[in-house]
Amino acid sequence: MSILLTGGLGYIGSHTAVALCKSGHQVVIYDDLSNSKVEVVKSIEKLTGIKIIFVKGSILDFDTFQTVLRDNNVDTVIHFAGLKAVADSVIYPIDYYEVNVGGAINVIKAMKEEQIKKFIFSSSATVYGTPIFLPINENHRKKAINPYGQTKLQIESILEDLARSDSSWRIACLRYFNPVGSHSSCLIGENPIDIPNNLMPRIVRVASGLEKELLVFGDDYPTADGTCERDYVHVEDLADGHLAALNNLGKQEQPLECFNLGTGQSCSVLELISAFENVTDLKVPKAISNRRSGDAATCYADVKKSREILNWEAKKSINEMCLSSWEYQNFIINKRLL
Numbered sequence: 001m002s003i004l005l006t007g008g009l010g011y012i013g014s015h016t017a018v019a020l021c022k023s024g025h026q027v028v029i030y031d032d033l034s035n036s037k038v039e040v041v042k043s044i045e046k047l048t049g050i051k052i053i054f055v056k057g058s059i060l061d062f063d064t065f066q067t068v069l070r071d072n073n074v075d076t077v078i079h080f081a082g083l084k085a086v087a088d089s090v091i092y093p094i095d096y097y098e099v100n101v102g103g104a105i106n107v108i109k110a111m112k113e114e115q116i117k118k119f120i121f122s123s124s125a126t127v128y129g130t131p132i133f134l135p136i137n138e139n140h141r142k143k144a145i146n147p148y149g150q151t152k153l154q155i156e157s158i159l160e161d162l163a164r165s166d167s168s169w170r171i172a173c174l175r176y177f178n179p180v181g182s183h184s185s186c187l188i189g190e191n192p193i194d195i196p197n198n199l200m201p202r203i204v205r206v207a208s209g210l211e212k213e214l215l216v217f218g219d220d221y222p223t224a225d226g227t228c229e230r231d232y233v234h235v236e237d238l239a240d241g242h243l244a245a246l247n248n249l250g251k252q253e254q255p256l257e258c259f260n261l262g263t264g265q266s267c268s269v270l271e272l273i274s275a276f277e278n279v280t281d282l283k284v285p286k287a288i289s290n291r292r293s294g295d296a297a298t299c300y301a302d303v304k305k306s307r308e309i310l311n312w313e314a315k316k317s318i319n320e321m322c323l324s325s326w327e328y329q330n331f332i333i334n335k336r337l338l
């Protein structure tokens, strides 16, 4: 039996593919390459010594996706594919609903037709909206504050209705906090087609001279140093979280469970910059600008449920996250220069 990863050549999917291969699973990747490169297939194979099956296709193409499910003896689908830039989702909401919600419906419908009922969904801490208590546990009220978060919320609702309608499904919604870092080999990492808007990729771009300075959006939040605090989690830990969720699906009593994947620790913008400067011995020029609308002051996970039920815990430190992000950036720059 194999595990199919939609969007498996992307940032989190590729690290999860490596973790799955290394623990003996047969991996099938279905990706339209809209935000990844086909060379990632070779990198995954090089890292694991295992051949994977890759099919280029969109989750919006129902027939092709169903054929891939049917032809590859798929047992479980891990659904990463989707659009993920919050700011873009405000400008192009219909694209986000089409790809994220429409795409997820296609994936689930094709699975239903093929009698495949094990599903792991890449959800996000954005489903909680502005926190009303901290740390955020899985029972925190859900309230999306942008179209991207709304798509994740809608998919979770669809999955809840599906689980209610047929209790033989086994579904895990994994709510990621702030994934950063890259694989220790530097062969895979966050390498999007467009310029990313998250903090760590922007720090790395400034440190490598691609941008002049880092804009810190607001230093007057009610936090220790006035800047926003987030729960950064290393992508290799996150990949292991998928493995843990997969192992748990077989024994999961309820048809659907949600799990926070974070470290349970908060780190401010200034703390992250300072950790980055310390481990790399570089300076990151920065300037304070106005707050961005929609940014919560502090957001971090309660990871008790993941620890107790999945037996999973993030292990890597902020320093390791900074170092691996920087090493990967150097690797990419050197590769381009060769």
Ligand SMILES: NC(=O)c1ccc[n+]([C@@H]2O[C@H](COP(=O)([O-])OP(=O)(O)OC[C@H]3O[C@@H](n4cnc5c(N)ncnc54)[C@H](O)[C@@H]3O)[C@@H](O)[C@H]2O)c1
Binding pocket: 006, 007, 008, 009, 010, 011, 012, 013, 030, 031, 032, 033, 034, 035, 036, 057, 058, 059, 060, 079, 080, 081, 082, 083, 084, 099, 103, 122, 123, 124, 125, 176, 177, 178, 179, 192
């Ligand atoms: N990275 C984060 O900060 C973060 C945080 C929370 C949740 N998530 C969610 O995790 C998932 C993976 O995120 P990521 O950071 O790896 O993103 P990514 O963009 O690196 O990976 C997504 C992959 O999906 C592919 N894809 C996009 N649209 C597709 C389509 N229509 N058909 C087939 N493939 C398609 C892309 O080519 C890419 O390889 C996404 O659903 C994202 O919303 C990410």
